[in-house]
Amino acid sequence: MTTLVSQGAEGRLFETTFLGRPCLMKERFKKSYRHPVLDEKLTNKRLSQECRMLSKCRSLGIRTPTVYYVNNKTNTIYMEYMKQTVVFKDFVDEHVAKGERRVLADLCFNVGYTIALLHNGDIVHGDLTSSNVLVMKRIDKYDCVLIDFGLSTNSSLVEDKGVDLYVLEKAFLSTHPNSQDLFDKILAGYCSAAHSQKVVMSKLSEIRLRGRKRSMVG
Numbered sequence: 001m002t003t004l005v006s007q008g009a010e011g012r013l014f015e016t017t018f019l020g021r022p023c024l025m026k027e028r029f030k031k032s033y034r035h036p037v038l039d040e041k042l043t044n045k046r047l048s049q050e051c052r053m054l055s056k057c058r059s060l061g062i063r064t065p066t067v068y069y070v071n072n073k074t075n076t077i078y079m080e081y082m083k084q085t086v087v088f089k090d091f092v093d094e095h096v097a098k099g100e101r102r103v104l105a106d107l108c109f110n111v112g113y114t115i116a117l118l119h120n121g122d123i124v125h126g127d128l129t130s131s132n133v134l135v136m137k138r139i140d141k142y143d144c145v146l147i148d149f150g151l152s153t154n155s156s157l158v159e160d161k162g163v164d165l166y167v168l169e170k171a172f173l174s175t176h177p178n179s180q181d182l183f184d185k186i187l188a189g190y191c192s193a194a195h196s197q198k199v200v201m202s203k204l205s206e207i208r209l210r211g212r213k214r215s216m217v218g
């Protein structure tokens, strides 16, 4: 049986099975408003980046869905369906509502730590939001799983790493108002493991200033 999980602007996701295993099928569809050649190139690029990075992350010790199969003709990835996970966004909303900030603080630290592993391996995610992290319950703690690598790149540039965190900060604080304390935990987790945490943090401050100036000027 194949069930629709999510329908986004760029593609559709279905829950199905692959060789008897629970599988998530992610299909990117053609965009009629884009030039067909450009569209094909962009779609292929995102597909191949997503597969490459999902696998590379595992060698960095980051939990990501295992890629089972890729169909370049239909632009579809078949990957492990992460059962018993909750989208980080929903997890935050639920635990904020219940006032369980202690659990959230630990999880946010873990999310930051995981992003540091990613950046230490010179991968920039490109679309860090609380919808692109899944939360998995372990016996005594929660682990995080990173997904949605279509916009990711290989980069060792401090600027790119700073922008990755800035994108997350903007997205996180607008999705979860009054949660600066939780975002600070993400940064604390990041700083606990990132090789170049000092320079990335000062770059992040610089990018924030640039962002503020831009919004003042309009």
Ligand SMILES: Nc1ncnc2c1ncn2[C@@H]1O[C@H](COP(=O)(O)OP(=O)(O)OP(=O)(O)O)[C@@H](O)[C@H]1O
Binding pocket: 005, 006, 007, 008, 009, 010, 011, 013, 024, 026, 065, 079, 080, 081, 082, 083, 085, 087, 131, 132, 147, 148, 149, 150
């Ligand atoms: N491997 C997986 N296992 C379980 N659920 C998943 C998995 N991958 C994605 N999902 C679910 O589907 C949602 C959308 O996935 P994803 O973020 O990869 O797609 P998207 O945002 O539509 O992609 P894109 O931005 O590349 O168009 C996730 O928020 C999550 O709820």
Ligand SMILES: [Mg+2]
Binding pocket: 131, 132, 148
């Ligand atoms: Mg997504």
